[in-house]
Amino acid sequence: MAYAIVAPCTGCWACMPLCPNKAIHPHGKKFTIREPLCTECEGEFDDPQCASICPVEEAIVDETGKPLNPRGSLTGIPADY
Amino acid sequence: MPLCASSDRQRTTQHPCYTPEAREHHARLHLAVAPACNIQCHYCNRKYDCTNESRPGVVSELLTPEQALARVEAVRKRLPNLTVVGIAGPGDALANPERLWTTCRGIRERFADLTLCLSTNGLALPEQVGQIQKLGIHHVTITMNTLDPTVAANIYPWIFWDHRRLKGVEATRILIANQLAGLDALVAAGVLVKVNSVLIPGVNHDHLAELNLEISHRGAFLHNIMPMISDPAHGTYYGLMGYRGPDEAQLQAVRDGCAGEVTQMTHCRQCRADAIGLLDEDQGPTLEREWMHGHGKIISIHPHTMETEATDTLRIAVASQTGSHVDQHFGHARVFTLYDVHDGDVRQVGMVETDRYCHGDDACGDNDSLLERALRALEGCDAVLCERIGFSPWQALETAGIQPVNRYAGIEITLALKQYWATTRQRHPRQKRIRRAV
Ligand code: SF4
Ligand code: SF4
Numbered sequence: 001m002a003y004a005i006v007a008p009c010t011g012c013w014a015c016m017p018l019c020p021n022k023a024i025h026p027h028g029k030k031f032t033i034r035e036p037l038c039t040e041c042e043g044e045f046d047d048p049q050c051a052s053i054c055p056v057e058e059a060i061v062d063e064t065g066k067p068l069n070p071r072g073s074l075t076g077i078p079a080d081y
Numbered sequence: 082m083p084l085c086a087s088s089d090r091q092r093t094t095q096h097p098c099y100t101p102e103a104r105e106h107h108a109r110l111h112l113a114v115a116p117a118c119n120i121q122c123h124y125c126n127r128k129y130d131c132t133n134e135s136r137p138g139v140v141s142e143l144l145t146p147e148q149a150l151a152r153v154e155a156v157r158k159r160l161p162n163l164t165v166v167g168i169a170g171p172g173d174a175l176a177n178p179e180r181l182w183t184t185c186r187g188i189r190e191r192f193a194d195l196t197l198c199l200s201t202n203g204l205a206l207p208e209q210v211g212q213i214q215k216l217g218i219h220h221v222t223i224t225m226n227t228l229d230p231t232v233a234a235n236i237y238p239w240i241f242w243d244h245r246r247l248k249g250v251e252a253t254r255i256l257i258a259n260q261l262a263g264l265d266a267l268v269a270a271g272v273l274v275k276v277n278s279v280l281i282p283g284v285n286h287d288h289l290a291e292l293n294l295e296i297s298h299r300g301a302f303l304h305n306i307m308p309m310i311s312d313p314a315h316g317t318y319y320g321l322m323g324y325r326g327p328d329e330a331q332l333q334a335v336r337d338g339c340a341g342e343v344t345q346m347t348h349c350r351q352c353r354a355d356a357i358g359l360l361d362e363d364q365g366p367t368l369e370r371e372w373m374h375g376h377g378k379i380i381s382i383h384p385h386t387m388e389t390e391a392t393d394t395l396r397i398a399v400a401s402q403t404g405s406h407v408d409q410h411f412g413h414a415r416v417f418t419l420y421d422v423h424d425g426d427v428r429q430v431g432m433v434e435t436d437r438y439c440h441g442d443d444a445c446g447d448n449d450s451l452l453e454r455a456l457r458a459l460e461g462c463d464a465v466l467c468e469r470i471g472f473s474p475w476q477a478l479e480t481a482g483i484q485p486v487n488r489y490a491g492i493e494i495t496l497a498l499k500q501y502w503a504t505t506r507q508r509h510p511r512q513k514r515i516r517r518a519v
Binding site for chain 1: 118322
């Protein structure tokens, strides 16, 4: 059970300090989640912290590759734009 | 407002953002140490590092607190009139408390005479006022765009608060309440508070007069109503959805409609979070390149390619602050990067400096001669790509046979050059020109 940070990440640093398990680390100019450390914040917070502050749509995905913040959900810019 | 202690008053009279007269003499440095943000604004695109020239929140290089202190040291050597160090982004200063306070403590310890100032959206302000006071920070800017949560919900799509992402009026009620509580606490602590408001026609133009009165009652020191910067190329919600900034008359009308006793500030240059220098002359990019290349000499990158007889290769100059995107106003550019472009092939061939003979003294630097210098520097170029350009330089360039192009504002340079080559080659299939050495 773990989330992953994928290509759209812009490396804004917002998520890293919030992770209760210190699972998020810089990786080049972007960030990555150390899979074994990520609990999806279960038992710690109602919402996964990284995905709750990440400003970039589709930057964080679940194990099936589904974005936690799909296109259009954060900026309000329609997904087909 | 009670009279400031004399040192505070001196600090303020030397602060170029707070005192118009200070602009010419006192320089400021903005340190980009705060990457994260805790809210989203519809006029900001956090996806891109750098799209928009001189847009607040836009910055090319993130500094660690240690790097930031080294930068202060280096800039002070170059600009002895440096009086103000500000932290304004590229995210929200207070959303990065560790980086922020480490930097501020370092500056306080090593450069006690410098004035420190901060900018914030206000969300985290109430919990941080103690620190602000403790570090002797006398100037804080809060960006407030409306007092009405419903209006605010059209400006801020979400906030991150108490471990959750909140949207709609649930979010904006908290944001506005914190902005006001923060303002009160700062005023009570004797901090001078500037309120920045972004005028967004069709969204908050009818709400700024009310805001102006409210912040006046609460003791804000300055109110700075700024025109929104919006362009589809920047990829912001407002840019893409067709919202546009106000024209001069609209801006003036809103400013005139504000009746509160707070002083309005009209000399703001909307500087970037990593701006350096006097307000009118952002020296950031210049100094940046000097650090890269040493001693202010701009070096040609591939001298052997400077002299070529072109077939249908275009030589294009690009005005860029960041070096990665077309993001500089023509008139602000002191350095142009030259590229030779042929089909998909883009090659950086050198750089030219336009004020190579200017040492900033009174003997040089009127606008005409600067323009002339730019024209000389760009001689032999087919086009110049910039973010924006004034009317008379546009004409002068065209007359000199150099095509000014501003339609790639905010676009990544290589992409812009390829697109420009593709669209113009059809019109001018063969360009023959002897290149001169740079
Ligand atoms: S979901 Fe929670 S535990 Fe996993 S990386 Fe994100 S913040 Fe850390
Ligand atoms: S918050 Fe999102 S964009 Fe920012 S570093 Fe984390 S994953 Fe990347």
